[in-house]
Amino acid sequence: MAPENERGAGERPPIRTEVRTAGVDRKRTGRRRLGWPAVIAGLAILCVVTVTATVLRANGTLDALEQAVTETSDAEEITLGYFGNLTHGPALAGVERGFFEEALGDTELSTQVFNTGPTTIEAMNSGEVDIAFMGPNPAINSFVQSGGQSVTTVAGATSGGAQFIVSDDVAGEDDLAGRTFATPDFGGTQDVALRVWLQDRGYEVDTGSPESVSITPMPSGQAFQTFRQGSIDGFWGPQPWVTRMAQEEGGNVLVDERDLWPDGRYPTTILAVRTEFLQQHPQTVEKLLGGLEDSVDYLDTAETSEVIETLNDGMEAARTEPLEPETIAASLEAMEWTTDPMESTYPTLLENGVQAGTTQDASLDGFVDDTYINTVREQRGQEPVGGELAAAVVPSGAQGSASAGGSLGSGGRRHAA
Known part of the structure:
Protein backbone atom coordinates (compact mmCIF):
# COMPACT_ATOMS: atom_id res chain seq x y z
CA MET A 1 0.00 0.00 0.00
CA ALA A 2 1.39 3.37 -0.97
CA PRO A 3 1.95 5.88 1.79
CA GLU A 4 -0.75 8.49 2.09
CA ASN A 5 1.50 11.18 0.74
CA GLU A 6 2.21 9.03 -2.31
CA ARG A 7 -1.50 8.54 -3.31
CA GLY A 8 -2.56 9.93 -6.55
CA ALA A 9 -4.69 13.02 -6.67
CA GLY A 10 -8.35 12.27 -5.91
CA GLU A 11 -7.65 8.70 -4.61
CA ARG A 12 -9.93 7.77 -1.59
CA PRO A 13 -8.49 6.09 1.54
CA PRO A 14 -9.57 2.43 2.14
CA ILE A 15 -12.49 1.63 4.59
CA ARG A 16 -11.21 0.05 7.81
CA THR A 17 -13.22 -3.10 8.51
CA GLU A 18 -12.92 -5.35 11.56
CA VAL A 19 -13.81 -9.00 11.24
CA ARG A 20 -15.68 -10.32 14.36
CA THR A 21 -14.83 -13.93 15.11
CA ALA A 22 -17.34 -16.07 17.01
CA GLY A 23 -16.39 -16.24 20.65
CA VAL A 24 -14.00 -13.32 20.43
CA ASP A 25 -15.07 -9.96 21.78
CA ARG A 26 -13.49 -7.16 19.85
CA LYS A 27 -14.39 -3.51 19.59
CA ARG A 28 -14.95 -1.82 16.31
CA THR A 29 -12.37 0.80 15.51
CA GLY A 30 -14.96 2.86 13.68
CA ARG A 31 -18.64 3.78 14.29
CA ARG A 32 -21.53 3.98 11.92
CA ARG A 33 -23.96 6.76 12.53
CA LEU A 34 -27.49 5.42 13.19
CA GLY A 35 -29.47 8.08 11.47
CA TRP A 36 -33.10 9.09 12.11
CA PRO A 37 -34.74 5.85 10.82
CA ALA A 38 -32.86 3.78 13.39
CA VAL A 39 -33.66 6.23 16.20
CA ILE A 40 -37.37 6.14 15.34
CA ALA A 41 -37.32 2.33 15.25
CA GLY A 42 -35.70 2.24 18.70
CA LEU A 43 -38.32 4.57 20.15
CA ALA A 44 -41.07 2.41 18.68
CA ILE A 45 -39.63 -0.69 20.34
CA LEU A 46 -39.41 1.17 23.66
CA CYS A 47 -43.07 2.20 23.37
CA VAL A 48 -44.13 -1.38 22.66
CA VAL A 49 -42.23 -2.66 25.71
CA THR A 50 -43.74 0.05 27.92
CA VAL A 51 -47.29 -0.58 26.74
CA THR A 52 -46.86 -4.34 27.14
CA ALA A 53 -45.63 -3.92 30.71
CA THR A 54 -48.56 -1.63 31.49
CA VAL A 55 -51.07 -4.15 30.14
CA LEU A 56 -49.46 -7.00 32.06
CA ARG A 57 -49.54 -4.92 35.23
CA ALA A 58 -53.19 -4.02 34.70
CA ASN A 59 -54.38 -7.61 34.29
CA GLY A 60 -52.24 -8.90 37.13
CA THR A 61 -49.86 -10.99 35.03
CA LEU A 62 -46.79 -8.94 35.86
CA ASP A 63 -47.68 -8.91 39.55
CA ALA A 64 -48.05 -12.68 39.44
CA LEU A 65 -44.66 -13.07 37.76
CA GLU A 66 -43.05 -10.80 40.34
CA GLN A 67 -44.74 -12.71 43.14
CA ALA A 68 -43.53 -16.01 41.71
CA VAL A 69 -39.92 -14.96 42.11
CA THR A 70 -40.41 -13.33 45.52
CA GLU A 71 -38.29 -15.06 48.10
CA THR A 72 -40.34 -16.66 50.89
CA SER A 73 -39.27 -17.78 54.33
CA ASP A 74 -40.46 -19.09 57.67
CA ALA A 75 -41.75 -16.30 59.87
CA GLU A 76 -39.92 -15.60 63.11
CA ALA A 162 -75.44 -21.21 65.30
CA GLN A 163 -79.04 -20.97 66.48
CA PHE A 164 -81.81 -18.42 66.97
CA ILE A 165 -82.89 -18.67 70.61
CA VAL A 166 -85.99 -16.80 71.81
CA SER A 167 -87.68 -16.19 75.15
CA ASP A 168 -90.51 -18.46 76.21
CA ASP A 169 -93.15 -15.78 75.57
CA VAL A 170 -92.44 -15.83 71.81
CA ALA A 171 -95.16 -17.98 70.26
CA GLY A 172 -93.34 -18.64 66.98
CA GLU A 173 -91.97 -16.96 63.89
CA ASP A 174 -95.26 -15.07 63.41
CA ASP A 175 -94.79 -13.39 66.80
CA LEU A 176 -91.65 -11.32 66.20
CA ALA A 177 -93.01 -7.89 65.20
CA GLY A 178 -92.03 -5.12 67.59
CA ARG A 179 -89.49 -7.30 69.39
CA THR A 180 -85.77 -6.80 69.94
CA PHE A 181 -83.14 -9.43 69.24
CA ALA A 182 -79.37 -9.47 69.49
CA THR A 183 -76.51 -10.71 67.32
CA PRO A 184 -72.78 -10.76 68.14
CA ASP A 185 -71.89 -7.80 65.90
CA PHE A 186 -73.20 -5.86 62.91
CA GLY A 187 -72.05 -7.51 59.70
CA GLY A 188 -71.01 -10.69 61.46
CA THR A 189 -72.08 -14.08 60.13
CA GLN A 190 -74.98 -14.57 62.55
CA ASP A 191 -76.06 -10.94 62.18
CA VAL A 192 -76.36 -11.38 58.42
CA ALA A 193 -78.21 -14.68 58.87
CA LEU A 194 -80.83 -13.12 61.17
CA ARG A 195 -81.41 -10.08 58.94
CA VAL A 196 -81.91 -12.20 55.84
CA TRP A 197 -84.11 -14.71 57.66
CA LEU A 198 -86.38 -11.91 58.93
CA GLN A 199 -86.54 -10.15 55.55
CA ASP A 200 -87.43 -13.40 53.80
CA ARG A 201 -90.39 -13.69 56.14
CA GLY A 202 -91.64 -10.21 55.36
CA TYR A 203 -90.46 -8.41 58.49
CA GLU A 204 -89.21 -4.85 58.49
CA VAL A 205 -85.86 -4.57 60.24
CA ASP A 206 -84.73 -1.51 62.20
CA THR A 207 -87.20 0.86 60.52
CA GLY A 208 -88.63 2.18 63.79
CA SER A 209 -92.22 1.28 62.93
CA PRO A 210 -94.36 -0.62 65.47
CA GLU A 211 -94.16 -3.73 63.28
CA SER A 212 -90.41 -3.51 62.80
CA VAL A 213 -88.01 -5.98 64.37
CA SER A 214 -85.05 -4.35 66.11
CA ILE A 215 -81.59 -5.92 66.01
CA THR A 216 -79.09 -4.83 68.65
CA PRO A 217 -75.56 -6.14 68.06
CA MET A 218 -73.58 -6.95 71.20
CA PRO A 219 -70.88 -9.46 72.23
CA SER A 220 -72.22 -12.93 72.99
CA GLY A 221 -71.46 -12.81 76.71
CA GLN A 222 -73.26 -9.51 77.03
CA ALA A 223 -76.19 -10.89 75.05
CA PHE A 224 -76.47 -13.76 77.52
CA GLN A 225 -76.68 -11.37 80.47
CA THR A 226 -79.13 -9.11 78.62
CA PHE A 227 -81.32 -12.10 77.77
CA ARG A 228 -81.22 -13.15 81.41
CA GLN A 229 -82.42 -9.67 82.42
CA GLY A 230 -85.29 -9.83 79.94
CA SER A 231 -84.06 -6.80 77.99
CA ILE A 232 -83.97 -8.66 74.67
CA ASP A 233 -86.36 -11.26 73.26
CA GLY A 234 -83.75 -13.52 71.74
CA PHE A 235 -80.33 -14.00 70.21
CA TRP A 236 -79.02 -15.45 66.94
CA GLY A 237 -75.55 -16.54 67.87
CA PRO A 238 -73.01 -19.31 68.44
CA GLN A 239 -72.37 -22.03 70.98
CA PRO A 240 -72.18 -22.20 73.93
CA TRP A 241 -74.28 -19.09 74.48
CA VAL A 242 -77.46 -20.29 72.81
CA THR A 243 -77.37 -23.58 74.71
CA ARG A 244 -76.84 -21.67 77.95
CA MET A 245 -79.85 -19.48 77.18
CA ALA A 246 -81.90 -22.62 76.65
CA GLN A 247 -80.64 -24.59 79.65
CA GLU A 248 -80.27 -21.80 82.20
CA GLU A 249 -82.83 -19.22 81.12
CA GLY A 250 -85.64 -21.28 79.60
CA GLY A 251 -85.15 -20.09 76.03
CA ASN A 252 -86.41 -22.01 73.00
CA VAL A 253 -84.65 -22.68 69.71
CA LEU A 254 -86.68 -21.04 66.97
CA VAL A 255 -84.15 -21.77 64.21
CA ASP A 256 -81.18 -24.09 64.01
CA GLU A 257 -79.17 -22.75 61.09
CA ARG A 258 -78.31 -26.27 59.98
CA ASP A 259 -81.91 -26.56 58.78
CA LEU A 260 -81.29 -23.77 56.26
CA TRP A 261 -78.43 -25.50 54.41
CA PRO A 262 -78.22 -28.66 52.29
CA ASP A 263 -77.16 -31.63 54.41
CA GLY A 264 -77.06 -29.28 57.41
CA ARG A 380 -50.88 -37.45 55.91
CA GLY A 381 -52.60 -39.74 53.44
CA GLN A 382 -55.96 -37.99 53.89
CA GLU A 383 -58.53 -37.19 51.24
CA PRO A 384 -58.52 -33.57 50.01
CA VAL A 385 -61.15 -31.17 51.26
CA GLY A 386 -63.23 -29.04 48.95
CA GLY A 387 -65.63 -30.06 46.25
CA GLU A 388 -69.10 -28.86 45.43
CA LEU A 389 -71.79 -28.12 47.97
CA ALA A 390 -75.11 -26.91 46.67
CA ALA A 391 -75.96 -23.28 47.39
CA ALA A 392 -78.19 -22.74 50.36
CA VAL A 393 -81.88 -22.39 49.76
CA VAL A 394 -83.37 -20.55 52.72
CA PRO A 395 -86.93 -21.87 52.76
CA SER A 396 -89.65 -19.35 53.45
CA GLY A 397 -91.07 -21.66 56.09
CA ALA A 398 -87.99 -23.12 57.73
CA GLN A 399 -88.97 -25.11 60.78
CA GLY A 400 -87.38 -24.59 64.15
CA SER A 401 -85.10 -27.43 65.19
CA ALA A 402 -85.33 -29.31 68.45
CA SER A 403 -82.56 -28.61 70.91
CA ALA A 404 -81.94 -28.30 74.61
CA GLY A 405 -84.71 -25.77 75.12
CA GLY A 406 -87.34 -27.22 72.82
CA SER A 407 -88.50 -26.12 69.39
CA LEU A 408 -90.85 -23.56 67.92
CA GLY A 409 -92.19 -23.29 64.40
CA SER A 410 -95.11 -21.77 62.55
CA GLY A 411 -95.72 -24.47 59.97
CA GLY A 412 -94.01 -22.49 57.22
CA ARG A 413 -96.30 -19.47 57.25
CA ARG A 414 -94.80 -16.25 55.96
CA HIS A 415 -95.28 -13.22 58.19
CA ALA A 416 -97.24 -10.40 56.61
CA ALA A 417 -95.84 -7.09 57.75
Whole structure:
Protein backbone atom coordinates (compact mmCIF):
# COMPACT_ATOMS: atom_id res chain seq x y z
CA MET A 1 0.00 0.00 0.00
CA ALA A 2 1.39 3.37 -0.97
CA PRO A 3 1.95 5.88 1.79
CA GLU A 4 -0.75 8.49 2.09
CA ASN A 5 1.50 11.18 0.74
CA GLU A 6 2.21 9.03 -2.31
CA ARG A 7 -1.50 8.54 -3.31
CA GLY A 8 -2.56 9.93 -6.55
CA ALA A 9 -4.69 13.02 -6.67
CA GLY A 10 -8.35 12.27 -5.91
CA GLU A 11 -7.65 8.70 -4.61
CA ARG A 12 -9.93 7.77 -1.59
CA PRO A 13 -8.49 6.09 1.54
CA PRO A 14 -9.57 2.43 2.14
CA ILE A 15 -12.49 1.63 4.59
CA ARG A 16 -11.21 0.05 7.81
CA THR A 17 -13.22 -3.10 8.51
CA GLU A 18 -12.92 -5.35 11.56
CA VAL A 19 -13.81 -9.00 11.24
CA ARG A 20 -15.68 -10.32 14.36
CA THR A 21 -14.83 -13.93 15.11
CA ALA A 22 -17.34 -16.07 17.01
CA GLY A 23 -16.39 -16.24 20.65
CA VAL A 24 -14.00 -13.32 20.43
CA ASP A 25 -15.07 -9.96 21.78
CA ARG A 26 -13.49 -7.16 19.85
CA LYS A 27 -14.39 -3.51 19.59
CA ARG A 28 -14.95 -1.82 16.31
CA THR A 29 -12.37 0.80 15.51
CA GLY A 30 -14.96 2.86 13.68
CA ARG A 31 -18.64 3.78 14.29
CA ARG A 32 -21.53 3.98 11.92
CA ARG A 33 -23.96 6.76 12.53
CA LEU A 34 -27.49 5.42 13.19
CA GLY A 35 -29.47 8.08 11.47
CA TRP A 36 -33.10 9.09 12.11
CA PRO A 37 -34.74 5.85 10.82
CA ALA A 38 -32.86 3.78 13.39
CA VAL A 39 -33.66 6.23 16.20
CA ILE A 40 -37.37 6.14 15.34
CA ALA A 41 -37.32 2.33 15.25
CA GLY A 42 -35.70 2.24 18.70
CA LEU A 43 -38.32 4.57 20.15
CA ALA A 44 -41.07 2.41 18.68
CA ILE A 45 -39.63 -0.69 20.34
CA LEU A 46 -39.41 1.17 23.66
CA CYS A 47 -43.07 2.20 23.37
CA VAL A 48 -44.13 -1.38 22.66
CA VAL A 49 -42.23 -2.66 25.71
CA THR A 50 -43.74 0.05 27.92
CA VAL A 51 -47.29 -0.58 26.74
CA THR A 52 -46.86 -4.34 27.14
CA ALA A 53 -45.63 -3.92 30.71
CA THR A 54 -48.56 -1.63 31.49
CA VAL A 55 -51.07 -4.15 30.14
CA LEU A 56 -49.46 -7.00 32.06
CA ARG A 57 -49.54 -4.92 35.23
CA ALA A 58 -53.19 -4.02 34.70
CA ASN A 59 -54.38 -7.61 34.29
CA GLY A 60 -52.24 -8.90 37.13
CA THR A 61 -49.86 -10.99 35.03
CA LEU A 62 -46.79 -8.94 35.86
CA ASP A 63 -47.68 -8.91 39.55
CA ALA A 64 -48.05 -12.68 39.44
CA LEU A 65 -44.66 -13.07 37.76
CA GLU A 66 -43.05 -10.80 40.34
CA GLN A 67 -44.74 -12.71 43.14
CA ALA A 68 -43.53 -16.01 41.71
CA VAL A 69 -39.92 -14.96 42.11
CA THR A 70 -40.41 -13.33 45.52
CA GLU A 71 -38.29 -15.06 48.10
CA THR A 72 -40.34 -16.66 50.89
CA SER A 73 -39.27 -17.78 54.33
CA ASP A 74 -40.46 -19.09 57.67
CA ALA A 75 -41.75 -16.30 59.87
CA GLU A 76 -39.92 -15.60 63.11
CA GLU A 77 -43.28 -14.95 64.79
CA ILE A 78 -46.95 -15.42 63.97
CA THR A 79 -49.92 -13.88 65.77
CA LEU A 80 -53.08 -15.97 65.84
CA GLY A 81 -56.55 -14.60 66.61
CA TYR A 82 -59.55 -16.59 67.85
CA PHE A 83 -62.67 -16.39 70.05
CA GLY A 84 -63.43 -17.96 73.41
CA ASN A 85 -66.50 -19.68 71.89
CA LEU A 86 -67.08 -23.39 71.46
CA THR A 87 -67.53 -22.81 67.74
CA HIS A 88 -63.79 -22.04 67.83
CA GLY A 89 -63.08 -25.44 69.36
CA PRO A 90 -60.16 -26.29 67.01
CA ALA A 91 -58.49 -23.02 68.01
CA LEU A 92 -59.14 -23.60 71.72
CA ALA A 93 -57.74 -27.13 71.59
CA GLY A 94 -54.88 -26.15 69.28
CA VAL A 95 -53.67 -23.51 71.72
CA GLU A 96 -54.45 -25.39 74.94
CA ARG A 97 -52.91 -28.72 73.87
CA GLY A 98 -49.93 -27.11 72.13
CA PHE A 99 -50.72 -28.45 68.65
CA PHE A 100 -50.02 -25.11 66.95
CA GLU A 101 -46.85 -24.41 68.89
CA GLU A 102 -45.43 -27.85 68.18
CA ALA A 103 -46.27 -27.66 64.47
CA LEU A 104 -44.68 -24.22 64.09
CA GLY A 105 -41.28 -25.34 65.36
CA ASP A 106 -38.93 -22.38 65.69
CA THR A 107 -41.63 -19.83 64.81
CA GLU A 108 -42.84 -18.08 67.95
CA LEU A 109 -46.62 -18.19 68.45
CA SER A 110 -48.54 -15.35 70.07
CA THR A 111 -52.31 -15.14 70.34
CA GLN A 112 -55.04 -12.53 70.65
CA VAL A 113 -58.58 -13.29 71.78
CA PHE A 114 -61.55 -11.49 70.22
CA ASN A 115 -65.30 -11.66 70.64
CA THR A 116 -66.50 -10.50 67.21
CA GLY A 117 -65.45 -11.04 63.61
CA PRO A 118 -65.38 -7.36 62.55
CA THR A 119 -62.96 -6.46 65.37
CA THR A 120 -60.79 -9.41 64.35
CA ILE A 121 -60.68 -8.14 60.77
CA GLU A 122 -59.73 -4.67 61.98
CA ALA A 123 -56.74 -6.16 63.80
CA MET A 124 -55.73 -8.12 60.70
CA ASN A 125 -56.03 -5.10 58.43
CA SER A 126 -53.78 -3.12 60.78
CA GLY A 127 -51.19 -5.91 60.79
CA GLU A 128 -51.62 -6.76 64.48
CA VAL A 129 -52.85 -10.27 63.68
CA ASP A 130 -51.50 -12.50 60.91
CA ILE A 131 -54.02 -15.33 60.85
CA ALA A 132 -57.34 -15.76 62.63
CA PHE A 133 -60.38 -17.92 63.17
CA MET A 134 -63.65 -16.08 62.48
CA GLY A 135 -67.02 -16.37 60.79
CA PRO A 136 -66.97 -16.20 56.99
CA ASN A 137 -68.95 -12.98 56.48
CA PRO A 138 -66.46 -10.56 58.09
CA ALA A 139 -63.70 -12.14 56.01
CA ILE A 140 -65.84 -11.76 52.88
CA ASN A 141 -66.51 -8.11 53.73
CA SER A 142 -62.80 -7.40 54.11
CA PHE A 143 -61.95 -9.19 50.88
CA VAL A 144 -64.59 -7.23 48.94
CA GLN A 145 -63.68 -3.86 50.44
CA SER A 146 -59.98 -4.37 49.69
CA GLY A 147 -60.54 -5.43 46.10
CA GLY A 148 -59.44 -8.96 46.92
CA GLN A 149 -56.15 -7.98 48.55
CA SER A 150 -56.66 -8.26 52.31
CA VAL A 151 -57.27 -11.86 53.38
CA THR A 152 -57.28 -15.40 52.03
CA THR A 153 -59.30 -18.25 53.52
CA VAL A 154 -57.03 -21.28 53.87
CA ALA A 155 -59.17 -23.74 55.86
CA GLY A 156 -62.37 -24.38 57.70
CA ALA A 157 -62.72 -25.19 61.39
CA THR A 158 -66.36 -25.67 62.38
CA SER A 159 -69.69 -26.33 60.71
CA GLY A 160 -72.92 -25.70 62.59
CA GLY A 161 -73.46 -24.38 66.09
CA ALA A 162 -75.44 -21.21 65.30
CA GLN A 163 -79.04 -20.97 66.48
CA PHE A 164 -81.81 -18.42 66.97
CA ILE A 165 -82.89 -18.67 70.61
CA VAL A 166 -85.99 -16.80 71.81
CA SER A 167 -87.68 -16.19 75.15
CA ASP A 168 -90.51 -18.46 76.21
CA ASP A 169 -93.15 -15.78 75.57
CA VAL A 170 -92.44 -15.83 71.81
CA ALA A 171 -95.16 -17.98 70.26
CA GLY A 172 -93.34 -18.64 66.98
CA GLU A 173 -91.97 -16.96 63.89
CA ASP A 174 -95.26 -15.07 63.41
CA ASP A 175 -94.79 -13.39 66.80
CA LEU A 176 -91.65 -11.32 66.20
CA ALA A 177 -93.01 -7.89 65.20
CA GLY A 178 -92.03 -5.12 67.59
CA ARG A 179 -89.49 -7.30 69.39
CA THR A 180 -85.77 -6.80 69.94
CA PHE A 181 -83.14 -9.43 69.24
CA ALA A 182 -79.37 -9.47 69.49
CA THR A 183 -76.51 -10.71 67.32
CA PRO A 184 -72.78 -10.76 68.14
CA ASP A 185 -71.89 -7.80 65.90
CA PHE A 186 -73.20 -5.86 62.91
CA GLY A 187 -72.05 -7.51 59.70
CA GLY A 188 -71.01 -10.69 61.46
CA THR A 189 -72.08 -14.08 60.13
CA GLN A 190 -74.98 -14.57 62.55
CA ASP A 191 -76.06 -10.94 62.18
CA VAL A 192 -76.36 -11.38 58.42
CA ALA A 193 -78.21 -14.68 58.87
CA LEU A 194 -80.83 -13.12 61.17
CA ARG A 195 -81.41 -10.08 58.94
CA VAL A 196 -81.91 -12.20 55.84
CA TRP A 197 -84.11 -14.71 57.66
CA LEU A 198 -86.38 -11.91 58.93
CA GLN A 199 -86.54 -10.15 55.55
CA ASP A 200 -87.43 -13.40 53.80
CA ARG A 201 -90.39 -13.69 56.14
CA GLY A 202 -91.64 -10.21 55.36
CA TYR A 203 -90.46 -8.41 58.49
CA GLU A 204 -89.21 -4.85 58.49
CA VAL A 205 -85.86 -4.57 60.24
CA ASP A 206 -84.73 -1.51 62.20
CA THR A 207 -87.20 0.86 60.52
CA GLY A 208 -88.63 2.18 63.79
CA SER A 209 -92.22 1.28 62.93
CA PRO A 210 -94.36 -0.62 65.47
CA GLU A 211 -94.16 -3.73 63.28
CA SER A 212 -90.41 -3.51 62.80
CA VAL A 213 -88.01 -5.98 64.37
CA SER A 214 -85.05 -4.35 66.11
CA ILE A 215 -81.59 -5.92 66.01
CA THR A 216 -79.09 -4.83 68.65
CA PRO A 217 -75.56 -6.14 68.06
CA MET A 218 -73.58 -6.95 71.20
CA PRO A 219 -70.88 -9.46 72.23
CA SER A 220 -72.22 -12.93 72.99
CA GLY A 221 -71.46 -12.81 76.71
CA GLN A 222 -73.26 -9.51 77.03
CA ALA A 223 -76.19 -10.89 75.05
CA PHE A 224 -76.47 -13.76 77.52
CA GLN A 225 -76.68 -11.37 80.47
CA THR A 226 -79.13 -9.11 78.62
CA PHE A 227 -81.32 -12.10 77.77
CA ARG A 228 -81.22 -13.15 81.41
CA GLN A 229 -82.42 -9.67 82.42
CA GLY A 230 -85.29 -9.83 79.94
CA SER A 231 -84.06 -6.80 77.99
CA ILE A 232 -83.97 -8.66 74.67
CA ASP A 233 -86.36 -11.26 73.26
CA GLY A 234 -83.75 -13.52 71.74
CA PHE A 235 -80.33 -14.00 70.21
CA TRP A 236 -79.02 -15.45 66.94
CA GLY A 237 -75.55 -16.54 67.87
CA PRO A 238 -73.01 -19.31 68.44
CA GLN A 239 -72.37 -22.03 70.98
CA PRO A 240 -72.18 -22.20 73.93
CA TRP A 241 -74.28 -19.09 74.48
CA VAL A 242 -77.46 -20.29 72.81
CA THR A 243 -77.37 -23.58 74.71
CA ARG A 244 -76.84 -21.67 77.95
CA MET A 245 -79.85 -19.48 77.18
CA ALA A 246 -81.90 -22.62 76.65
CA GLN A 247 -80.64 -24.59 79.65
CA GLU A 248 -80.27 -21.80 82.20
CA GLU A 249 -82.83 -19.22 81.12
CA GLY A 250 -85.64 -21.28 79.60
CA GLY A 251 -85.15 -20.09 76.03
CA ASN A 252 -86.41 -22.01 73.00
CA VAL A 253 -84.65 -22.68 69.71
CA LEU A 254 -86.68 -21.04 66.97
CA VAL A 255 -84.15 -21.77 64.21
CA ASP A 256 -81.18 -24.09 64.01
CA GLU A 257 -79.17 -22.75 61.09
CA ARG A 258 -78.31 -26.27 59.98
CA ASP A 259 -81.91 -26.56 58.78
CA LEU A 260 -81.29 -23.77 56.26
CA TRP A 261 -78.43 -25.50 54.41
CA PRO A 262 -78.22 -28.66 52.29
CA ASP A 263 -77.16 -31.63 54.41
CA GLY A 264 -77.06 -29.28 57.41
CA ARG A 265 -73.48 -28.19 56.60
CA TYR A 266 -72.28 -24.60 56.42
CA PRO A 267 -69.14 -22.80 57.65
CA THR A 268 -69.50 -21.25 61.09
CA THR A 269 -65.78 -20.76 61.69
CA ILE A 270 -63.03 -20.50 59.08
CA LEU A 271 -59.31 -19.74 59.18
CA ALA A 272 -58.24 -16.65 57.23
CA VAL A 273 -54.74 -15.25 56.81
CA ARG A 274 -53.48 -11.85 55.76
CA THR A 275 -52.69 -12.31 52.08
CA GLU A 276 -49.40 -10.43 52.40
CA PHE A 277 -48.30 -12.74 55.22
CA LEU A 278 -49.30 -15.79 53.17
CA GLN A 279 -47.24 -14.59 50.22
CA GLN A 280 -44.20 -13.96 52.40
CA HIS A 281 -44.43 -16.99 54.69
CA PRO A 282 -46.38 -19.83 53.03
CA GLN A 283 -44.26 -22.41 54.85
CA THR A 284 -45.33 -21.02 58.21
CA VAL A 285 -49.00 -21.05 57.24
CA GLU A 286 -48.71 -24.64 56.07
CA LYS A 287 -47.11 -25.66 59.37
CA LEU A 288 -49.88 -24.02 61.37
CA LEU A 289 -52.42 -25.87 59.24
CA GLY A 290 -50.69 -29.07 60.29
CA GLY A 291 -51.43 -28.07 63.87
CA LEU A 292 -55.05 -27.41 62.91
CA GLU A 293 -55.37 -30.91 61.47
CA ASP A 294 -53.90 -32.29 64.70
CA SER A 295 -56.42 -30.31 66.73
CA VAL A 296 -59.42 -31.45 64.69
CA ASP A 297 -58.22 -35.05 64.83
CA TYR A 298 -57.92 -34.78 68.61
CA LEU A 299 -61.42 -33.33 68.99
CA ASP A 300 -62.83 -36.12 66.83
CA THR A 301 -61.05 -39.05 68.47
CA ALA A 302 -60.36 -38.23 72.13
CA GLU A 303 -62.72 -39.27 74.90
CA THR A 304 -65.63 -36.87 75.27
CA SER A 305 -64.77 -36.14 78.90
CA GLU A 306 -61.22 -35.22 77.91
CA VAL A 307 -62.43 -33.01 75.06
CA ILE A 308 -64.83 -31.21 77.40
CA GLU A 309 -62.02 -30.58 79.89
CA THR A 310 -59.71 -29.29 77.16
CA LEU A 311 -62.34 -26.93 75.76
CA ASN A 312 -63.19 -25.66 79.23
CA ASP A 313 -59.52 -24.99 79.97
CA GLY A 314 -59.17 -23.29 76.59
CA MET A 315 -62.15 -21.02 77.20
CA GLU A 316 -60.87 -20.14 80.66
CA ALA A 317 -57.49 -19.23 79.14
CA ALA A 318 -59.42 -17.07 76.66
CA ARG A 319 -61.10 -15.29 79.57
CA THR A 320 -64.43 -17.04 79.07
CA GLU A 321 -66.29 -18.44 82.06
CA PRO A 322 -65.87 -22.23 82.39
CA LEU A 323 -69.03 -24.22 81.72
CA GLU A 324 -70.79 -27.21 83.17
CA PRO A 325 -69.84 -30.41 81.31
CA GLU A 326 -73.50 -30.94 80.39
CA THR A 327 -73.59 -27.57 78.64
CA ILE A 328 -70.52 -28.35 76.55
CA ALA A 329 -71.82 -31.83 75.73
CA ALA A 330 -75.13 -30.39 74.48
CA SER A 331 -73.29 -27.73 72.45
CA LEU A 332 -71.04 -30.31 70.80
CA GLU A 333 -74.07 -32.13 69.41
CA ALA A 334 -74.85 -29.08 67.28
CA MET A 335 -71.39 -28.82 65.67
CA GLU A 336 -69.01 -30.62 63.33
CA TRP A 337 -65.24 -30.08 63.29
CA THR A 338 -63.84 -29.85 59.76
CA THR A 339 -60.92 -28.24 57.95
CA ASP A 340 -63.03 -28.03 54.79
CA PRO A 341 -63.59 -24.31 54.04
CA MET A 342 -66.76 -25.24 52.09
CA GLU A 343 -65.86 -22.88 49.28
CA SER A 344 -69.05 -23.30 47.29
CA THR A 345 -71.14 -21.82 50.11
CA TYR A 346 -69.51 -18.39 49.85
CA PRO A 347 -71.49 -17.05 46.88
CA THR A 348 -74.63 -17.55 48.98
CA LEU A 349 -73.01 -15.97 52.03
CA LEU A 350 -71.99 -12.99 49.89
CA GLU A 351 -75.50 -12.72 48.45
CA ASN A 352 -76.90 -12.76 51.99
CA GLY A 353 -74.52 -9.97 53.00
CA VAL A 354 -75.63 -7.88 50.04
CA GLN A 355 -79.30 -8.47 50.91
CA ALA A 356 -78.65 -7.57 54.54
CA GLY A 357 -76.89 -4.37 53.49
CA THR A 358 -73.60 -5.26 55.16
CA THR A 359 -71.45 -5.72 52.06
CA GLN A 360 -71.32 -5.04 48.33
CA ASP A 361 -71.54 -7.50 45.48
CA ALA A 362 -68.18 -8.47 44.01
CA SER A 363 -66.16 -11.35 42.66
CA LEU A 364 -64.85 -13.82 45.23
CA ASP A 365 -62.14 -15.18 42.93
CA GLY A 366 -59.08 -15.79 45.09
CA PHE A 367 -60.94 -15.59 48.39
CA VAL A 368 -60.32 -19.28 49.13
CA ASP A 369 -57.08 -21.17 48.57
CA ASP A 370 -57.28 -24.75 49.81
CA THR A 371 -53.90 -25.66 48.30
CA TYR A 372 -52.10 -25.49 51.63
CA ILE A 373 -54.57 -27.51 53.69
CA ASN A 374 -54.74 -30.14 50.96
CA THR A 375 -50.95 -30.33 50.83
CA VAL A 376 -50.99 -31.09 54.55
CA ARG A 377 -53.73 -33.66 54.12
CA GLU A 378 -51.95 -35.32 51.21
CA GLN A 379 -48.79 -35.66 53.28
CA ARG A 380 -50.88 -37.45 55.91
CA GLY A 381 -52.60 -39.74 53.44
CA GLN A 382 -55.96 -37.99 53.89
CA GLU A 383 -58.53 -37.19 51.24
CA PRO A 384 -58.52 -33.57 50.01
CA VAL A 385 -61.15 -31.17 51.26
CA GLY A 386 -63.23 -29.04 48.95
CA GLY A 387 -65.63 -30.06 46.25
CA GLU A 388 -69.10 -28.86 45.43
CA LEU A 389 -71.79 -28.12 47.97
CA ALA A 390 -75.11 -26.91 46.67
CA ALA A 391 -75.96 -23.28 47.39
CA ALA A 392 -78.19 -22.74 50.36
CA VAL A 393 -81.88 -22.39 49.76
CA VAL A 394 -83.37 -20.55 52.72
CA PRO A 395 -86.93 -21.87 52.76
CA SER A 396 -89.65 -19.35 53.45
CA GLY A 397 -91.07 -21.66 56.09
CA ALA A 398 -87.99 -23.12 57.73
CA GLN A 399 -88.97 -25.11 60.78
CA GLY A 400 -87.38 -24.59 64.15
CA SER A 401 -85.10 -27.43 65.19
CA ALA A 402 -85.33 -29.31 68.45
CA SER A 403 -82.56 -28.61 70.91
CA ALA A 404 -81.94 -28.30 74.61
CA GLY A 405 -84.71 -25.77 75.12
CA GLY A 406 -87.34 -27.22 72.82
CA SER A 407 -88.50 -26.12 69.39
CA LEU A 408 -90.85 -23.56 67.92
CA GLY A 409 -92.19 -23.29 64.40
CA SER A 410 -95.11 -21.77 62.55
CA GLY A 411 -95.72 -24.47 59.97
CA GLY A 412 -94.01 -22.49 57.22
CA ARG A 413 -96.30 -19.47 57.25
CA ARG A 414 -94.80 -16.25 55.96
CA HIS A 415 -95.28 -13.22 58.19
CA ALA A 416 -97.24 -10.40 56.61
CA ALA A 417 -95.84 -7.09 57.75
